[in-house]
Amino acid sequence: MTTRSLRGGAAALSLGLLLSGCGGSSGSPAGADGRGTITVATGKDLTRTVPKLVDAWNRAHPKEKVRLVELPEDGDQARRQLVQNMRIKSHAYDVVRLDxxxxxEFAAHRWIPPLPDGLLDTASIVPAALATGQYRGRLYAAPWLTGTGVLYYRKDLLAEAGIAYPPTTWDELRADCARVQRKAKGVDCYAGQYSEYEGLTVNYAEAVQSAGGEVFDSSGRPQVTSPQAKAGLRFLVxxxxxxxxxxxALTFKEEEGRRAFQEGHLVFHRNWAYVYALASxxxxxxxxxxxxxxxxxxxxGSGTLGGDNLAVSAFSEHQATARDFIAYIVSAPVQRQYxxxxxxxxSLAALYRDPEMVKxxxxxxxxxxxMEKARPRPVVVRYNEVSNAVQKHVTDAITGKRTVDQAAADLQQALSALTR
Known part of the structure; x- marks a missing residue:
């Protein structure tokens, strides 16, 4: 699939002028109203689309140009780099792309300021995605990329086994696999992401939610020893x-699972939407x-909401330009282009119903x-430590080192200590 740049400098200039009035209020900290060149710390863009969108911005804003800096591909490494930058109050980054x-975490430490009301058309954003940018009732980060886990399946293998529809329950999934494997030898049933990393936290949370449980309740208390939560863990075990x-599959991250599915080794595979274009x-x-x-x-079931948001660094000297650029990137015309x-x-809700996009x-x-049933990961300040605890105790369960009951009890104790 080829990428396209924005059509015409005039369109970019028009959008730039529309956005140029956005800025901070009087009496804000130094840098909040500052304008000038900015640096955007983001992930690797394999499609090379974002640089083209940045080029369009730069043509329309010659005095407020944007420079892209790529963070490490590994999410944990990217977070560490951003945290180190924030802790020393560096103004090297003006806009940061956050999981x-x-x-x-970033809002609680005051590393990113809340975005001003009216900067974004929040009514146009998928509600579940909008929630991921909020902290204590205020919007701190603009939802950009979003999504949830989906089930990929082999239509041909199901049809050959006389199965008309994909499974909606775990029992149906197991039964469908048995029917398929009687005809298609050497193909495995199902896999998600089970290596000891963030993907395991996501897959565990989805299993718990899909059994009617929750990892944390609405007040922030862990609930991993409930019958429903243990049923979710038991599904994996x-x-x-x-x-x-x-x-x-104990070694599978996203790419290992994708390759196994694409090479014909799986009937069903849980992964993110990006797999569709590659596998097709x-x-x-x-x-x-x-x-x-x-x-x-x-x-x-209930998936886990994923995605990336854009926020302004509290230590940026050109925060007004940073806010304008964020509004530009998540605006409807630019999201459609991307x-x-x-x-x-x-994050734009209209894209999911747009005939061109659906085609x-x-x-x-x-x-x-x-996404209507998906839930965000726990909104906790010490999320990284919470995720590490989940990974450790779930790994113990799925590798047979602990029973489901013992792993759940140990995890409950660890999460309670981290969120007390």
Whole structure:
């Protein structure tokens, strides 16, 4: 798929003039009203679309140009680099791209200021995505990329086994696999992301939610020893024990799972929306894959909301320009431009119903359906430590080092200590 730049400098200039009036209020800290060149710390853009959007901004704002700096691809390394930058109050970065779950930590430490009311058209943003940019009732980060886990499946293998629809429950998933494997030898049933990293936290949370439980309740208290939470953990443990999930999936992150599915080794695969374009283009499953909401214990499951948000560094000397640039990137015209060039789902709600977008990415209605039931990861200041605790104790359970009951009890104790 080729990328496209914004059509014409005039359109970019017009949008730039529209946004140029956004700024901070009087009496704000030094830098809050500052204008000038800015640096945006973001992730690697394999589609090379973002640099083209930045070029359009730079042509329209010759005195307020944007420079992109790529953070490490590994999420933990990227977070460490940003945290180190914030702790020394460096003004090296003006706009920072945050994993949706980092908002609370950065806001609580006052490393990012709240965004002014009216900067964004919040009514146009997917509600679940909007929530990831909020902390204590205020918007600190602008939702940009969003999405939730979906179930990829082999339409051809299901059809050959006489199965008309993808599974909506875990029992149906297991039964469908048994029917498929009677005809298609050498193919594994199902896999998500189970290596000991952030993806395991996400897959565990989805299993818990899909069994009717929650990792934390609305007041921030851990609830991982509830019958529903333990049922979610048991789904993962039983999956490895009975072969529903192959043992090699203990090493799977997103890319390992994607390759296994694309090479024809899996009937079902849980992953993010980005897989669709890659698996549809040049793989053994091209033209044979379908997309559905993830299954749950008694019906369609609940995914974990993912995504990336954009925030202004509290230590930026040009925060007014930084806010304007964020408003530009998440505006409807620019999001549409970005959406045409790559398959990462964006925060603009209208894109999920846009006929052009749905024709380009047929999975969008399914993704929106899944996002309506998706939940954000825990909004806790010490999220990184919380995630590490989840990874450790869930790994102990799925590798047989602890029983489900013991792993759940140990995890409850660890999370209670971290959030007390």
């Amino acid at each position: 949706a779950v980092w908002t609370a 039983d999956g490895f024990e009975n072969g529903t999930i192959p043992k090699k 283009a040049d793989s053994k499953v091209a033209g044979k894959l379908g997309v559905a909401p993830i299954p749950g214990e008694d019906g369609p 959406a045409r060039a790559q398959s990462f789902p964006l 380009l990415y047929p999975y969008l209605p399914t993704l929106r359906q899944g």
